[in-house]
Amino acid sequence: MKLGLWPAKTKERRATVLAGLILLQGVSALFFIGDVILDFREDGHLDNPHLLLESIAAVALVSGVIFLMIELRGLMSRMSDMQTGLDIAHGHMAAIVGEFFDEWNLTQAERDVALMILKGLDNDAIARVRNTASGTVRAQATSIYAKSNSDGRAQFISLFVEELIAGNERLAQGA
Amino acid sequence: MITVEQTASGRASAREVVVWDPLVRLIHWSLALTILLNGAFVEEESKAHEWIGYVALGLVGLRLVWALFGPAYARFSAFPPSPARAVRHLRAIVRGNRSVHLSHNPLGTLMVYNIWASVIAIGVTGYMMTTITFFGVEWVEEAHEVLFGWLLFSVSLHVAGVAFDTWWSGVNLVRAMINGRKTIPEGRKVQ
Ligand code: HEM
Ligand code: HEM
Numbered sequence: 397m398k399l400g401l402w403p404a405k406t407k408e409r410r411a412t413v414l415a416g417l418i419l420l421q422g423v424s425a426l427f428f429i430g431d432v433i434l435d436f437r438e439d440g441h442l443d444n445p446h447l448l449l450e451s452i453a454a455v456a457l458v459s460g461v462i463f464l465m466i467e468l469r470g471l472m473s474r475m476s477d478m479q480t481g482l483d484i485a486h487g488h489m490a491a492i493v494g495e496f497f498d499e500w501n502l503t504q505a506e507r508d509v510a511l512m513i514l515k516g517l518d519n520d521a522i523a524r525v526r527n528t529a530s531g532t533v534r535a536q537a538t539s540i541y542a543k544s545n546s547d548g549r550a551q552f553i554s555l556f557v558e559e560l561i562a563g564n565e566r567l568a569q570g571a
Numbered sequence: 572m573i574t575v576e577q578t579a580s581g582r583a584s585a586r587e588v589v590v591w592d593p594l595v596r597l598i599h600w601s602l603a604l605t606i607l608l609n610g611a612f613v614e615e616e617s618k619a620h621e622w623i624g625y626v627a628l629g630l631v632g633l634r635l636v637w638a639l640f641g642p643a644y645a646r647f648s649a650f651p652p653s654p655a656r657a658v659r660h661l662r663a664i665v666r667g668n669r670s671v672h673l674s675h676n677p678l679g680t681l682m683v684y685n686i687w688a689s690v691i692a693i694g695v696t697g698y699m700m701t702t703i704t705f706f707g708v709e710w711v712e713e714a715h716e717v718l719f720g721w722l723l724f725s726v727s728l729h730v731a732g733v734a735f736d737t738w739w740s741g742v743n744l745v746r747a748m749i750n751g752r753k754t755i756p757e758g759r760k761v762q
Contacts (some may be wrong), residue, residue, distance in 0.1 A: 408593075412662065415593035418633070426629040465594075465637065472592050479589070491758040 407475050414468045418461055425457035492559055500543040509536045514553060588761075590644045591751045594637055598600065599748055602630045602690070606726070611721065621697065628694035631687050649674035652684045670760035671740050673753065679736065682722050682729050689722040 432450050440449065472537050493514065512522045519537060523530040537549070546552040613620045638647045656677035662669075672701040675683055696715040699705040737744050741756045755761060 412593040415597050419596055419597050419630075422629055422633045428624060430625060461633075462636075465641070468592070468594060469641055476589065476642075533659055 403406070407471065407478075411468060411471050411475070414464055414471065418464045418468065421457055421464065422461050425454060425461055428454040489560070493556065495541060496544070496555070496559075500540075502540060502543060506536050506540050506543075507534060510540050510552075513537065513549060514556060587754050588673060589751050590753050591747060592642050592645060593737070593751065594641070595634070596748055596751060598634045598637075599682065601632075602627060605630065610723065621701065624682050624694055624697045624707065627690055631690050631694075635687070644674045650677075650680040652680055652752065653677065654681070659707050659734045669740055670762055671742050671753065671755050672762050676736060679729075679732055682725065682732060686725055686729065689718055689725060693718045693722060705724050 418501055428450055432454055433445060435447050435450070493511070502510060508526065509522055512525065517525070519530050519533045523533045526533070540549060541552055544555065546555060553569060592620060605623050609620055609623050609627070613623060637645055640646070643649055657680070660677040672679075672681075696711050696718060699708075699711045700715065705711045733744050736742075741759070742753050744753075747753045
C-alpha cells in the first residue's frame with residue numbers, strides 16, 4: 397500500500413511545509429509564554445526589560461502562527477477550488493465524449509473500444525483488456541473510424557482535442 | 572490492465588476526497604506521540620515530562636483555534652458535539668446504514684471532544700502540582716493520575732472505534748489521517 401506520506405503535488409507540499417512551520421512556531425511561542433509566566437511568578441512584576449522583550453517576542457510569535465494559519469487556510473481553499481474545477485472539466489469532457497458517441501450511433505462494444513482508444517491503448521492492449529482477439533478489435537476500430545468520418549486513430553483522437561481547445565477559446569472569449 | 576477497466580467506467584467508480592489538511596494530521600500524530608511519551612517513557616517527576624505535557628496542551632490549543640477558522644472539514648461546524656446525533660448514528664448502524672462521514676462521525680465526534688478535554692484537564696492538574704498553592708496536595712495528584720487512566724481508556728475506545736468504522740464503512744480512516752484522503756467506495760452515500 398502506497399501511503400504517499402510526502403505529497404507529489406507542489407501545492408500539497410507547500411501546505412505540508414506550512415503546517416510544519418505552524419507547529420514549530422506554535423511550540424516556540426509556547427516556550428516563550430511559559431518562560432514569561434515562570435519569570436513573572438518568580439519576580440512578581442512585568443516592567444523589567446527582560447520580561448518586556450520576552451513578552452514582545454511571544455506576541456510576535458503568536459501573531460506569526462495566526463498569519464501562517466490564515467495562509468494555510470487560503471492555500472487549502474484554492475486547492476479545493478481547483479479540484480472542483482477539474483471535476484467539472486472531467487464531467488464536461490465525459491459528457492462531450494458521450495454526445496459524440498451517441499451521434500455516431502456506436503454500439504456498446506464500440507463505445508468501450510473507442511474510450512480505450514482515447515485513453516491511448518493500442519489494439520493489442522484493448523484485446524487483452526476485453527478478452528477478445530485483436531482481429532475483433534481491429535474490425536471494431538475500423539467501424540468506429542468509419543462512423544466518425546475519420547481516417548484513423550490520430551484523426552479520431554484529434555476530433556476530441558479540437559473540441560477541448562475550441563471550448564477553451566470560447567471560455568477565454570467569454571471571460 | 573485492471574486499473575484501465577476501473578477508470579474506463581468513469582465517474583461512477585470509487586472517488587477520493589481530501590478531508591484532513593496537513594495541520595490536522597500533524598497535530599494528531601504529534602499529540603499521540605506526546606501522550607505516548609509522557610504515559611510510558613519519560614520519568615514522571617522530570618522537567619521533560621512537564622515540557623512534553625505543555626506541548627500536548629499547546630497542540631490541543633492550536634487545534635481548537637484551527638477548528639474556529641480552518642478548512643471546512645476541520646471546523647467545529649463539521650462535527651458539532653451532539654448526543655442526539657450520536658444516538659441517531661448508532662440506530663443507523665443497527666439498521667445497516669453504511670454511509671460515509673467526511674469529517675468525524677457523530678460518535679467519533681464525542682470521543683474527539685472527550686480526548687481534548689481530558690488532555691487539557693491533565694495538563695491543568697499537572698501545572699497545579701508545580702504551583703505553591705497545590706504543591707503536594709493529594710487530590711491534585713490523584714486527579715492527574717485518574718484523568719490519565721481515563722485518557723488511556725478513551726484512546727483504546729478511540730482506536731477500536733476507528734477500526735470498527737474502517738471495517739463498517741469501507742473507508743480506511745487511518746490512511747486518511749496519514750495522507751489526508753478518504754477513498755469513498757463506489758456508490759456509497761456521503762454525509
Ligand atoms: C494517544 C493517542 C491518541 C490520541 C490522543 C488521539 C486523539 C485523536 C483526536 C483528538 C482526533 C480528532 C482529530 C482532529 O479532528 O483534529 C483523532 C482522530 C483520529 N485518530 Fe486518533 N488519537 C490517538 C491515537 C490514534 C491511533 C493509534 C490511531 C490509529 C490507529 C488513531 C487514528 C485516528 C483516526 C483515523 C482519526 C480520524 C477519525 C475520523 O476519520 O473521524 N489515533 N484522534
Ligand atoms: C497531557 C500530558 C500529560 C500526561 C499524559 C501525563 C501523564 C502522567 C502520568 C501517567 C503520571 C504518573 C502518575 C503516577 O502514576 O503517579 C504523571 C505524573 C506527574 N505529572 Fe504528568 N502528564 C501530563 C502532563 C503534565 C504536566 C503539563 C505537568 C506539569 C507541568 C505534569 C506533572 C506531573 C508530575 C509532577 C507528576 C508526578 C506526580 C506524582 O508522582 O505524584 N504532567 N503524569
